[in-house]
Amino acid sequence: MKNYIFRRTFFDSFVFAYLAMILLVVAGRPTPEQMLNLGQNFLIFVIAMVIGAALSAGLNNSKNPAIHTLGEALFEPAYKKAAKAELPWYKTFSAWQLITFLVVTFVVGLNITKFSLTELLDEDGFAGAVRLFHGLFSPNFEILPKAVLNIIETIFMAFMATTLAIPVAFVLSFFCAKNIMKGPVASTVYMLLRTLLNFTRAIEALIWAIIFSVWVGIGPFSGMLALMIHSIASLAKQYSEMVETVSEGPIEGIQSTGATKLQTVWFAIVPQVILPYISFTVYRWDINVRMATIIGLVGGGGIGTMLIQYQGQAMWPEVGCIILVIAIVVWGMDQASAVIRDALK
């Protein structure tokens, strides 16, 4: 109940403060120095949020449902919603609040991304794009042997990253499952591991690749390590979610025989999760092949590194050949992994 009030107030005041800031920028025309003054701007934002919170409380405490806010409409409990009279949307404050929010955001978005039809239809620019496409669509197959060797390297990077991640993620998954980690010590370990994994996953594989290319040098090894770290975090999360959905019955059944914790996990839980585990793992390998290509761009080795070299020299026919090879392999992996996962159901 309290929770709902908090969410409503936070949502409304955030939307209000966001609109207020945009109004300030448009009307006040701040200098670039003022725009960069993070501390001061943050303070203004917080003040706007306080005003927004007061507004939200004021509007929602009114008996008239027409002036209730978007936050109220989003988060109010079902029983309150049921007690209200139905109003046409255009007569409610919340609908206009939503429309204002979306329209303003769209206009600001056009501005920030410097959206420009003149640039898009500019003759010189368009001619450049045509040259590029012409190159891409007449691929230079002289470099095909090298591209094939490089994509094999990429596939193996993905394979090794997945394979090395499996045992680590497998073990971690049980320590990250709420239904296994009961008791004060266990739940602390659970919390710590969950946080660590979430943090690891929040860092993109691309960033890990940069870190490892400094650590072990540019090449497939750093790319593989980056993918491995990312795979461990992702697989452990997916695996542990499976562990959390297992049925309790077999666990009680095995426990009642006097089995140890390890035996209970092995005999009651593992048989229930093994097929989804394999399915997730195949999918992860598929994802890793695609990610390995991107990681190659920052020096992770494989086809990505080759791609960035030719792109830097604007050798479009060669780039075309590489893109074609990547597309065929990714499409093939995608199909294969879908067929295998389907068979495992």
Place this chain on the structure above:
Amino acid sequence: MSQPILSLRNLVKTYPNGVQALKGVSFDVKKGEFLVIIGLSGSGKSTLLRCVNRLHDPTSGEILFEGKDIAKVQGEEVRSLRKHIGMIFQHFNLIPRHSVLSNVLMGRLGFMSSLKSIFGLFSDEDKAKALEYLRLVGIAEKAKIRADQLSGGQQQRVAIARALTQGPSILLADEPVASLDPATCHTVMDYLKKVNQELGITVICNLHFLSLVRQYATRVIALKGGEIVYEGSPNDITEAWFEKIYGQGAKEVHIN
């Protein structure tokens, strides 16, 4: 007279959400008895059985098993306690993807090292024992079949064989026939009776149906709201007692 195999002394169980499932239950179970516990859903029957083999931790009170208080034991002692207490469940709780024989062998887990069991290194002696108990419950020919391909009644018999493979001195049965059809119901109850009479294993069984109680129990305890409201011979349960246990207007249903 020999001392009881199991004695509960003022057993209390309060769940973390504040529900008092058992409000001071005391009774003795003699060796070789077929004790049936009856009561409505939520009367505390399941909680009681789960406290005995410590799947649940009792809040207070004593549980004397073969003379030793096991209400507060921890870790390794809980496991060695469970080895001597077999349990079967309403939903059988087998491992669906494993074979029948492999499920029965799980009864030996408590007696071997974790590492050995993970590699499936069950001794020939264990395997022979498992097959012997599968024969006892009449489904030795299904040993190689996956457990989830059996009918409900057959699965419950596998569960009985698994519990017997532990070599228990007590068998706890939590609503063993509640998810079975009436005909299968009697088959499973007959096997429990056989276990009780031929192997001399003490049985404590939760049941819903009074007609089954009269047929199988040597003694009855009725629970209501976590307290004992009746204790005695199954033949002494009158219509009046029945109403007291199950509430006004309850009718006895016969299963044939």
